[in-house]
Amino acid sequence: MPRPIEALVHSEALAHNLARARAAAPDARVWAVVKANAYGHGIERAFAGLRAADGFALLDLEEARRLRALDWRGPILLLEGVFEPRDLELCSRLGLWHVVHCNEQIDWLAAHKTQAPHRVFLKMNSGMNRLGFTPAAYRGAWARLNALPQVDEISLMTHFSDADGPRGVAQQLAAFEAATQDLPGERSLSNSAALLRHSAAQGAPDAARLATPVRNDWVRAGILTYGSAPDYPEHDIAHWGLQPTMTLRSRLIATQQLQPGDTVGYGSRYTAERAQRIGIVACGYADGYPRHCGTGTPVLVDGQRTGTVGRVSMDMLAVDLSALPQAGIGSEVTLWGCSASGAVLAIDEVAQAAGTIGYELMCAVAPRVPMAVAPAARS
Numbered sequence: 001m002p003r004p005i006e007a008l009v010h011s012e013a014l015a016h017n018l019a020r021a022r023a024a025a026p027d028a029r030v031w032a033v034v035k036a037n038a039y040g041h042g043i044e045r046a047f048a049g050l051r052a053a054d055g056f057a058l059l060d061l062e063e064a065r066r067l068r069a070l071d072w073r074g075p076i077l078l079l080e081g082v083f084e085p086r087d088l089e090l091c092s093r094l095g096l097w098h099v100v101h102c103n104e105q106i107d108w109l110a111a112h113k114t115q116a117p118h119r120v121f122l123k124m125n126s127g128m129n130r131l132g133f134t135p136a137a138y139r140g141a142w143a144r145l146n147a148l149p150q151v152d153e154i155s156l157m158t159h160f161s162d163a164d165g166p167r168g169v170a171q172q173l174a175a176f177e178a179a180t181q182d183l184p185g186e187r188s189l190s191n192s193a194a195l196l197r198h199s200a201a202q203g204a205p206d207a208a209r210l211a212t213p214v215r216n217d218w219v220r221a222g223i224l225t226y227g228s229a230p231d232y233p234e235h236d237i238a239h240w241g242l243q244p245t246m247t248l249r250s251r252l253i254a255t256q257q258l259q260p261g262d263t264v265g266y267g268s269r270y271t272a273e274r275a276q277r278i279g280i281v282a283c284g285y286a287d288g289y290p291r292h293c294g295t296g297t298p299v300l301v302d303g304q305r306t307g308t309v310g311r312v313s314m315d316m317l318a319v320d321l322s323a324l325p326q327a328g329i330g331s332e333v334t335l336w337g338c339s340a341s342g343a344v345l346a347i348d349e350v351a352q353a354a355g356t357i358g359y360e361l362m363c364a365v366a367p368r369v370p371m372a373v374a375p376a377a378r379s
Contacts, residue, residue, distance in 0.1 A: 005250040005282050007365050008374040009041045010338070013227055013243035014049025020241055021221035024199045025190065029054035031077060033222040034063065040362040041226065041246055043067060045373050049245070050225070055097075057220055061090050068094055077121065080131065081105050088112045099123050099157065100145065101131040109150050117152035120145060121188060124179060126172040128161040135179035142183055155186040155218070163193035164231040173214060186217035193230035195219055196240050228358035232348040244344060246362055247337025247374070248289070252301070252329055254280040255321065264318050265310030270295050277321040281333045284315040288365040289335060290354035293317075297353040300334035301327050303341030336361065 022030050032053035033039075038046035043063060047070050050056070055075035056067055064076050078098040082088055085108040091098055092114045100106060101123040109118065122142055125132030133141045145151050158176045160169045176189065190199070198214050223230050227244040229237050237244070256279075258264070258272040279301065285291040289312060296307040299319050304327075309318040321327050332340055336347040347358040354361070365371065 002370070003282055004253070005248075005287055005369055007369050007371040008247040008249070008337070009045040009049075009371065010243070010245050010247070010374050011046075011049035012377060013245040014041075014046055014225060015052060016243050017225045017227055017245065018050055018052060018221060021192075021195055021219065021224060024195045025216055025219045028190075028216040028219045031055050031057040031188075031218055031220045032225060033057045033079075033220055034067075035059045035079060036363050037063070039223070039226045039359065040365050042371060044070065045371065046245075047072070048373070053221075055218070061087060061094075061096075064090075064094055064096055075119075082108065084108075085111065088114070088118070091118060092116060097121065099131075100141070101125075101133070103141070103144075106141065106144050106148075109145070110148055112150050114150055117150055119153050119155070120151055121155045121157040122185075124156070124158040124176055126158040126160075126175045128159050128172075130159070132158065135175045138179045139183070153185065155188060156180050156183060157188045160189065160191060160194050163191060163197060169194055169198050169214065187215055188218035188220065189214055190216050190219045191230075192220075192222045192224035195221065196224060196235075197231060223359055226358075226362060227346075228348055228351075228362070229346075232346075232358070233352060236348065237346050244337045244346060246347070246365075248283070248287075248335040248365065248369070249337065249339075250281050250283040250333045250335065252279040252319075252327065252331045252333060253282045253316075255328060256280065256318075263310075266313065267311055270310035270318075277325075278309050278318045279321045279327060279331070279333075281317050281319055281335075282315070283317055283333070283335055284313045286314045286366060287369050288361070289317065290350070290356065290361065290364075292354045292356075293350065294353065298345055298349050300332075300339045300343055300345050302331050303334070303339040303343040305343075305345070 032050040034056050035058045043066050057077040057079050076096050081099040097119040099121045123132035124138050163169050227242050258276040262272045264270040283289050291312045306320050309320050336345050336350045351358045351361050
């Protein structure tokens with residue numbers, strides 16, 4: 001039989017979380033962000049759960065091709081725009097919308113020969129300092145684009161750097177509003193954190209503190225779509241009404257009985273203080289489970305909460321079975337996501353134990369781990 005580890009993608013949870021994004025901004029259209037192969041879920045596996053989106057946003061032209069191959073005929077937005085002039089040919093062929101964030105991309109458009117003008121999203125650097133035109137240069141960039149016959153509609157866009165924390169969005173929002181005050185075009189400002197924390201429709205306290213509300217024609221639903229709280233640990237997925245969309249699960253392949261003084265794993269990082277039973281799980285850092293997870297990282301065995309013991313190895317990790325006498329070889333182990341009994345271990349909890357965020361864990365599941373769409377829940 002194959003090694004007993006697999007990842008499952010939950011289509012119903014994806015659809016649920018997308019609906020939560022829409023409820024947070026009922027007057028806006030929703031981009032389902034599927035960059036990084038749908039945050040590690042796989043575009044083809046995630047598509048059924050996300051097809052109610054108004055559009056898909058991503059980075060790679062190959063991912064855009066894959067969406068068109070799934071018979072998606074709606075908008076697709078390249079979030080970093082094109083990387084060289086010839087990319088514009090594929091934008092024309094596939095009907096892709098694309099972000100413009102630098103003068104070079106405007107130059108490429110000006111030299112591009114096309115039958116149909118392009119829909120572009122002009123990006124402002126309102127304080128993130130990654131991509132985009134500064135507020136002072138923004139109107140000039142808009143005027144250059146507006147003069148090009150290769151350009152159809154120009155939408156206005158920025159990205160919040162601190163929507164998930166105490167600094168909030170007020171400073172960047174003020175810069176954006178001042179620079180775009182009388183410019184026409186649809187707006188796209190809110191990412192997942194801004195949607196949940198700064199949306200008036202949410203009744204969020206952060207939204208009430210804004211002198212000007214965040215107005216969106218398009219919102220970008222990223223990490224919330226995949227069942228991770230953008231502001232964890234301040235809020236968890238239960239607070240935001242989100243559901244896990246990925247489960248990583250395996251089974252116990254051995255048990256060991258420890259005596260006081262026995263150690264576990266490389267470096268003998270864990271020493272038993274009493275008689276203790278542990279289980280060995282077919283999962284390790286070569287599967288994408290974080291090596292930095294120390295003793296006590298939460299895990300579910302047969303739906304019951306326990307913790308890891310000692311260092312994570314390449315192919316195995318150990319878990320405490322002291323309070324789980326019924327557990328043995330073959331018992332289900334949920335590393336994150338949903339157990340067969342319905343118990344939930346949010347990916348954010350595991351990520352926090354590893355000193356990282358849920359995004360990284362989703363994207364890091366190794367190719368050797370079989371991944372499939374979970375069967376639909378019975379009603």
